Amino acid sequence: MTVSLECREVCVDGEPRYIGARAFEILELLVKAAGRLVSKDEIMQAVWPNTIVVENNIQVHISTLRKLFGGKHGWIRTESGRGYRLAPPADPARADRQPAGFEPLGGARAGTAPRKCPLIGREQEAADLHALLERETLVTLVGPGGVGKTHLALEVAAAWTAVHNIELVRIDLAGWQGDTTLESAVLDALGLPASAAAGPADVVRAIGEQRVMLLLDNAEQHVDDLADLCEAIAEANAGAILIVTSREPLRVAGERVYRVGPLPVPPAGANDGDIVECGAVRMFLARARAMGTDIQADPKTLDAIATICRRLSGLPLALELGAVRIASLGIQGLAADLDKSVLSLSGGLRTAHPRQQTLRATIEWSYRLLDDTERTVLCRLAVFPEAFRLDAACALAACDELGAEAVLDCLVGLALKSLLVVHSVGLSKRYSMLEVVRAYALEKLAESGEAGRLHARCASFANGERADTLQPVPAASAQPVLAAGPWA
Ligand SMILES: Nc1ncnc2c1ncn2[C@@H]1O[C@H](COP(=O)(O)OP(=O)(O)OP(=O)(O)O)[C@@H](O)[C@H]1O
Ligand SMILES: [Mg+2]
Incomplete structure (x- = not known):
């Protein structure tokens, strides 16, 4: 302890x-x-x-x-x-x-956590959030595990509250055991009198006109509990401003969802100048240097780093774990390690929550929050090597026990829970998975014994057997990052 x-x-x-x-x-x-x-x-x-x-x-x-x-x-x-x-x-x-x-007690303000290292590559997001906080009462930062929601929220909240001279209180819900009501925990964190059975109205009344910013951090396990409270506070429109970080939105009136995506990665073939400008590369280099690793900025090394950043989908937690690894493995060694499995990357900050100690644990944390049907659909969709269309997803994942309608519902749920990435192509959407999510889902699919059948089905799409549902996208509307397989 x-x-x-x-x-x-x-x-x-x-x-x-x-x-x-x-x-x-x-x-x-x-x-x-x-x-x-x-x-x-x-x-x-x-x-x-x-x-x-x-x-x-x-x-x-x-x-x-x-x-x-x-x-x-x-x-x-x-x-x-x-x-x-x-x-x-x-x-x-x-x-x-x-x-x-x-x-020892240092200068940290009660309820806020010290930031571990500087925020890198989030200038636009920070500016967007500052602007949003000027007019919104409830802002939810939503994104996949390890994408940097907490870090970004803390940075923005600390700066915003300092400028507006209001108190910031952070409540980390990842470690909350639910011994009392959530409202009671919030009152307690605010230093206000709390009964163990306090409800939303008690919090609204107790906060009253007080100017305070509440950062309800890592909320995905408690979105149901939080929804009532946040809606009540937002509706009361009193002095409180709420920032929530979660892998899925609360879906309540008054919520403004802000999606946080991975850091930008350099495209294949980028030149050295463009590589070092990229957010993911900047973060990777900063973390590697902080670990005492001396990295040369020669073209060959930069190219290898760019490839690693792409393999890690620009996900900050993955970059952080990778940067720790190169201290002992070197860049070549890390690349070889990733070829074996991105999921086994481990060994991050000693103070990190266990769900952030390995990439597998991070995805597992989200996977555990899915229902059985969503799990099945996620695993089946992982056989698409690249981005896919809605109709292709339904055609692939549906079966006798699972109709296309149910697959569609799951797809919506998986996107909300940040397990699918949604891309806009003209007026329609394409879906894909981060490399780490896909690797995890493929492991689960293999365990389920369905892998052979699903891969064969996907290959049959590629051979045009389902041309009715799998029309290729017109070239003009395709994004360069999306593949042009028959499912795209
Ligand atoms: N832009 C960034 N610059 C530097 N470090 C970052 C950045 N974004 C995230 N990190 C680091 O990456 C790790 C994961 O970030 P963070 O905990 O904020 O992710 P998260 O999205 O809140 O994850 P979870 O869903 O598990 O709560 C942390 O150690 C964090 O300090
Ligand atoms: Mg977090």
């Missing part, structure tokens, strides 16, 4: 655990007391300086902390009628719950 006072984060087995702001303040007092008894009065004065609260409030938060710190006989000792202290448990079996590292 790790407790970071600076990041205001408790991690168990590397996974951040949500604890409310009040509980954290109590924990901080106990940590700083370094084993000394902390009286209830001390807690009252530090945590609720201007409010009269019943003692029961302290107990509620202590019991939340206890659950994390080894239970009744764990690290948090009660001295009846006097107070609490943090001390090693008498039973050594509970010592594994030992808080391994306490980082």
Whole structure:
């Protein structure tokens, strides 16, 4: 277990655990007391300086902390009628719950997380978001796992709130366990009185006219819970501004969805100047250099890096993991590693959430949120080597048990959940998958035993057997990035 006072984060087995702001303040007092008894009065004065609260409030938060710190006989000792202290448990079996590292409280504002490294290649997105925040109350950054939604949102939110002189509170929902209502967690993070059963109206009332920006981060697992709350806050049109990051939109009234795509990659055959200008290359080089890797900017090396960035679809998390790898494998070694499987890329930041430790875990996190039919359709569609049309998708993925209508619904769902990339071609759309998503889906397809049949079916399209549904796109309307297979 790790407790970071600076990041205001408790991690168990590397996974951040949500604890409310009040509980954290109590924990901080106990940590700083370094084993000394902390009286209830001390807690009252530090945590609720201007409010009269019943003692029961302290107990509620202590019991939340206890659950994390080894239970009744764990690290948090009660001295009846006097107070609490943090001390090693008498039973050594509970010592594994030992808080391994306490980082001192630095300048970080409560509820916001420190940014790990500079934001690269998102100048346009940051400008768009600044403009959106001037007129919208609820902005949701939507995009695939690891694309950089959190990083971008934090950067923009911090700058925007500094300029407008309003408070920023970030709530990381990836680690939220759902012990209380979401509304209660939000009130807690805002430092407002919260009952465990608080609802949207309580949050709207409590925020009132307060000018505050709430960053509800990594929300995809809780979109249903969040929808009511965000709609209520947006409708009340009070002082609060909401930024949500999620792999899928909330789909509520008043929501403005902003899609975040991967960083631009250089096209094959780009010259050196264009390669080094590309967002993905800039980020890859910056991360590799931060790891102490000395990379020459000669044409051969730049070309190899451009290829790696394309293989990694310009996905920042993938670039970050790749950049860590070249320190030990070199550029050639990394390229060979990617040929084996992009999914096994691992070894990112020690502080990253487990879903971001490998690319497989990142896609798995999204895959787990799909229903069975969506999973089946995703895996079947992975046999298309490049972008495909809606009718081709229906023709390929439909079967006796799964009608074309159902496939269409799934396709819409998969696009919403950022597992399909949507391209506009004239008035119609094409769909494709990021390389990592496709690699994952192909693995799952192989496990399902359907791979042979699906590949054969796709090949039969290529041979023109389904020309009725698979008309080639007129050349003039095709985007250069999209392939011109019979499914395109
Ligand atoms: N533009 C960027 N410049 C530098 N680093 C970036 C950029 N975008 C993302 N990163 C880094 O890539 C990693 C993944 O980014 P981030 O956590 O923001 O992705 P995400 O879209 O929020 O993913 P998830 O869906 O898993 O929450 C982080 O370590 C982040 O710091
Ligand atoms: Mg995120």
